[in-house]
Structure formats: structure tokens, C-alpha cells
Amino acid sequence: MNPELQGRVFEPTAPYLVGREKIREFARAVFATSPLNHDPEAAVAAGYSDIVAPPTFPVVIQESTLAQLLAEPDAGIDFTRVVHGDQRFSYTRPIVAGDELTAVLNVASIKSLGGHSMVTAESTITDASGAHVVTAISTLVVRGDE
Amino acid sequence: MADLNLEKGQIVAETTFSITRDSLVRYAGASGDFNPIHYRDDVATSVGLPGVLAHGMLTMGFAIQPVVDWIGDSGKVLDYQVRFTRPVLVDAVVGASVTVVARVGSIDDDVARIDLTVTYGEQTVLGKAQARVSLV
Numbered sequence: 595m596n597p598e599l600q601g602r603v604f605e606p607t608a609p610y611l612v613g614r615e616k617i618r619e620f621a622r623a624v625f626a627t628s629p630l631n632h633d634p635e636a637a638v639a640a641g642y643s644d645i646v647a648p649p650t651f652p653v654v655i656q657e658s659t660l661a662q663l664l665a666e667p668d669a670g671i672d673f674t675r676v677v678h679g680d681q682r683f684s685y686t687r688p689i690v691a692g693d694e695l696t697a698v699l700n701v702a703s704i705k706s707l708g709g710h711s712m713v714t715a716e717s718t719i720t721d722a723s724g725a726h727v728v729t730a731i732s733t734l735v736v737r738g739d740e
Numbered sequence: 741m742a743d744l745n746l747e748k749g750q751i752v753a754e755t756t757f758s759i760t761r762d763s764l765v766r767y768a769g770a771s772g773d774f775n776p777i778h779y780r781d782d783v784a785t786s787v788g789l790p791g792v793l794a795h796g797m798l799t800m801g802f803a804i805q806p807v808v809d810w811i812g813d814s815g816k817v818l819d820y821q822v823r824f825t826r827p828v829l830v831d832a833v834v835g836a837s838v839t840v841v842a843r844v845g846s847i848d849d850d851v852a853r854i855d856l857t858v859t860y861g862e863q864t865v866l867g868k869a870q871a872r873v874s875l876v
Contacts, residue, residue, distance in 0.1 A: 623770035624801030625757060628808055630815070640813060649808070649817040649871075650801040657772050674787070678796050680823040680868075688815035731821075 595670045595711045595736055597704050602666075604699040607658045609722070614691040616654075617647045624648050637690070644691035652683055652719055656730040659699035659717040671713075671736055679712060679733040686726045694722040702731070709738035746844050746852060746875075753806035753842040759794055759828065760835035767798040781832070794828040794836065799865060803840045803858045807871055810842070816874040818851065823867035828860045836860060850876045 614634070621631040626648040629636035637645045664671050689695070702714040717730045746752070764778045773795055776783040784792050800822045808814045830836045838860045845855035856869035 620770045623763075623767040624798065625805050626801075626808065626814070627805075628812075628814055630813055640815075642815065646813075646815050648801065648814055649804050649820050650797060653771055653797050678824050680821065681797065681800060682819070682821035684819045685817070688817075 595704065595713065596668050597706075599666070599669055599701045599713070600704045602701045604659065604662050604666075607655070607662070607697045609694045609696050610655050610658075612647065612689055612691055612693040612695060614645055617645050617651065617689075617691055620651050620654065621648050624650060634691075642688075642690050647689040647691075649683060649685075651689055652717075652728050652730045653681075655695055655697050655719055656717045656732065659697045660715060660732065660734075662699055663701070663713075663715055671734075675737040677735045677737065679735045681733075682731040683728055684731070685728045687728075689727060693727070695719050695727060697730075711736040711738070746847055748844050748846060750844045751841060752844060752854065753810045754840065755806040756837055756839045757802050758835055758837055759798075759830055761792065761830060761832055763835075764792065764794060764798065764830060767795055767801070771795070771797060773797065789827070791829050791831070794830050794838075796822075796824040796827075799824075799828055799838065799858065800869075802838075803856050803866060803869060804871055806840050807842050807854050807856070807873060811873050811875075817871055818874055819872040820870070822856075822869040824865075825867040826860070826863055826865045828865055838865070845870060847875075850874060 630646045697717045697719045700716045702716045705712045714733045719728050768774050828836050841857045843855050845853040854871045858866040
């Protein structure tokens with residue numbers, strides 16, 4: 595893949611409105627049974643404005659930034675050779691229903707290792723006021739020719 | 741609220757999850773990851789895999805839940821990271837059984853690092869699986 599991608603910052607994604615039913619759907623899919631993920635009254639009692647998204651929910655928003663990376667004409671990334679190496683979420687505050695979130699992708703690093711390439715993609719997710727919510731960091735391994 | 745007289749190495753939660761093909765389809769829809777290696781045997785085997793695999797992000801997603809249930813608030817997870825080291829093969833008939841053990845890795849004032857051991861068929865499937873959780 596193209597080493598000049600390192601340091602590239604992409605256009606912000608279109609705002610994503612976090613819906614209550616989307617959080618519930620995602621929560622059911624990851625076996626999250628906490629009332630804070632499902633019941634608005636329980637969430638408000640715990641001090642939140644609405645139900646809280648499970649910790650890995652930002653992947654839904656990060657997905658659109660990784661699509662930008664794979665679609666970049668000069669990236670040279672063959673999607674069929676991509677393997678997810680590792681993943682991290684670093685929070686300033688949890689996501690709640692009603693948040694309108696925007697993500698900016700930054701290609702933090704590109705490394706070559708034994709014929710494979712490793713790209714670290716950082717998606718910085720902010721709310722409608724521009725305040726930081728969470729950063730999602732993925733390392734993708736692009737397998738070389740066998 | 742969890743008992744917060746914590747000691748390093750203490751097990752705070754332990755849960756076994758039963759994953760089926762239905763779980764994978766549900767996660768595909770919820771997350772938007774429709775890679776067919778997670779629901780089609782023919783596609784999985786054509787790219788050299790032994791069969792349909794669970795999404796790594798599904799395993800990451802449920803592996804934190806015992807910690808969330810222990811601490812009582814998913815908003816107290818400040819940071820969560822994993823490395824995907826081995827795949828979870830999900831049989832069409834019997835599914836897959838994945839066990840999560842959560843231990844205290846370190847304590848620093850009001851934040852604990854919780855280390856997760858996630859195993860499938862006697863082997864760990866996540867490496868360096870760690871969450872930092874707020875204790876206040």
C-alpha cells in the first residue's frame with residue numbers, strides 16, 4: 595500500500611444521529627443487558643440524558659471512516675486482504691441517544707512487516723458542539739502477496 | 741454497585757457466552773459489517789478459512805459485558821482495547837462457547853485496569869484485552 599498515506603487527514607463524515615432504537619439493537623447484538631443500555635428511566639436515574647451506548651458502539655460510526663480509507667484512489671488497499679489486527683476506544687464521555695456525532699479519520703501510521711502492511715487508523719469522534727466524545731483506533735493488517 | 745475493596749489479580753466477573761449463527765447475523769445487521777465470511781461457509785472456505793467466523797468486534801463487544809455488569813454502568817468504561825489473535829469458529833449446528841474471565845490488573849486511585857482472558861476451545865482469542873474503568 596501507499597506509504598504516503600501516513601499523516602493524511604480525511605474530510606469529516608456526515609453527522610450521525612444516535613437513535614435510541616439503534617442503541618437497543620446494538621446492545622442486544624453484543625449481549626448487553628444493562629438497564630442503562632435499554633431503559634431511559636434507568637439512564638436518567640443514573641445521571642444521563644437518555645440511554646447509554648455499549649462501549650464498542652462507536653464502531654458503527656468508525657465504519658464510515660474506514661470506508662473512506664478503503665475507497666481512497668491512491669491507497670492501494672485490497673479489501674479482501676485486510677485483517678483486523680487490534681482495536682481501541684478511548685472515551686472522554688459515553689455516547690447517549692440523541693448525540694449527533696461526526697468522525698474525522700487520520701492515518702496515524704503505516705508500517706511494513708515481513709511483506710505485510712500495517713495501517714493504524716484513528717477516528718476522532720466529536721459531538722454537535724465540537725467536543726471530543728471518543729477516539730476509535732484500528733490497526734488493519736494488509737496481507738502481502740503470497 | 742460493585743464491592744470496591746479490590747486487589748490485584750482478583751476475579752471480578754466470569755461469564756460464558758453461547759454464540760450461534762443467529763448471533764452473527766444479528767451483529768452484522770446491528771454493526772453494518774456484512775462481510776460474508778461471517779455467515780456463508782462457501783465464502784469462508786473459498787478464502788482459506790476453516791469455516792464461518794465470529795466478527796472480532798462481536799467478541800470484543802460481548803467480552804466487556806461482564807465488566808459492565810460488575811461496575812453497573814457502561815459509561816464508566818473509559819478505555820477499552822483488544823488484539824485479535826485467534827478466530828472464533830462458529831459451527832452451524834452447535835455454535836461456539838466463549839468464556840470471559842475479568843481480573844483486576846492494576847489500581848490507580850479511582851481507576852482500575854481490568855484484564856480480560858477470553859477463551860474458546862481452551863485457547864485465548866484476544867490478546868492484551870484491557871479496560872480502564874472508573875471506580876467513582
